[in-house]
Amino acid sequence: MTEFDFLIDLHLNAERQGPGSPQDTQRALSFLPWDAHTPLQIADIGCGTGAVSRMLAQHFPASTVTAIDLFPDFLERVTVGYPATNLQTLAADMSDLPLAPASLDLIWSEGAIYNMGFEAGLAAWRPLLKDGGYIALSEITWLTAERPQPLTDHWATAYPEIDTAAAKMAALERQGFSPVGYFYLPASSWLQHYYEPMEAQFEAFLTRHDHHPIAAAIVADERHEIALYRQYQAYFSYGFYIARK
Numbered sequence: 522m523t524e525f526d527f528l529i530d531l532h533l534n535a536e537r538q539g540p541g542s543p544q545d546t547q548r549a550l551s552f553l554p555w556d557a558h559t560p561l562q563i564a565d566i567g568c569g570t571g572a573v574s575r576m577l578a579q580h581f582p583a584s585t586v587t588a589i590d591l592f593p594d595f596l597e598r599v600t601v602g603y604p605a606t607n608l609q610t611l612a613a614d615m616s617d618l619p620l621a622p623a624s625l626d627l628i629w630s631e632g633a634i635y636n637m638g639f640e641a642g643l644a645a646w647r648p649l650l651k652d653g654g655y656i657a658l659s660e661i662t663w664l665t666a667e668r669p670q671p672l673t674d675h676w677a678t679a680y681p682e683i684d685t686a687a688a689k690m691a692a693l694e695r696q697g698f699s700p701v702g703y704f705y706l707p708a709s710s711w712l713q714h715y716y717e718p719m720e721a722q723f724e725a726f727l728t729r730h731d732h733h734p735i736a737a738a739i740v741a742d743e744r745h746e747i748a749l750y751r752q753y754q755a756y757f758s759y760g761f762y763i764a765r766k
């Protein structure tokens with residue numbers, strides 16, 4: 522098993538594979554101009570096991586939602602127990618999507634664009650949107666202009682593109698988008714919806730892998746990240762950005 526296999530195994534049975542909640546998704550949806558009956562082409566990029574993709578498909582029943590992820594194991598879960606036919610899956614790399622230019626009305630992506638980098642992702646995905654199309658993304662964001670040095674040091678290695686909402690909006694503008702909405706995820710979206718369910722899985726995960734060193738290293742990393750969040754949650758969160766091409 523590779524590190525990816527262990528990570529997939531740890532996250533496969535979770536509701537979400539990153540911070541976020543149905544309330545956050547609903548709030549981001551409220552910034553869009555369309556009613557439920559508009560037939561849209563929607564992509565949910567880096568969908569994981571598809572909690573958000575299913576919400577989008579339910580919210581826009583006349584639309585087609587394509588749930589995209591690199592890992593087929595996640596995609597297999599997307600339509601489980603979802604009866605409607607307006608949700609499909611696509612195994613693809615977000616940096617090389619097999620979609621036609623100007624084919625999408627809406628690109629959604631929660632907690633995933635960091636895999637490419639925010640600005641690189643915007644540049645790669647913009648051509649896929651029709652003019653007047655929307656993008657809705659969550660991205661790790663500084664909440665304050667200044668913060669403690671240990672936190673700055675951590676993120677300088679973990680994700681150097683972390684920045685303030687003002688800087689992220691400037692990046693959106695540079696990449697040809699007009700920001701229409703911003704908010705940041707509350708602590709409950711990190712703790713109740715993501716970290717606490719994950720913590721509850723650690724012992725079973727370690728046991729079923731016989732405390733394999735890769736599994737143990739993953740748990741140690743996650744515990745470190747969770748401790749950092751608990752200590753410094755006033756200084757960073759996921760920002761949710763809604764913008765129009």
Ligand code: SAH
Pocket residue numbers: 536537538539540541566567568569570571572573589590591592595613614615616630631632633636
């Ligand atoms: N949007 C989901 C999952 C977020 S976790 C949620 O909010 O719950 C990030 C997801 O991005 C994971 O499912 C991971 O498999 C996927 N991912 C990582 N690198 C990717 C890539 N290069 N192309 C497509 N998906 C990728």
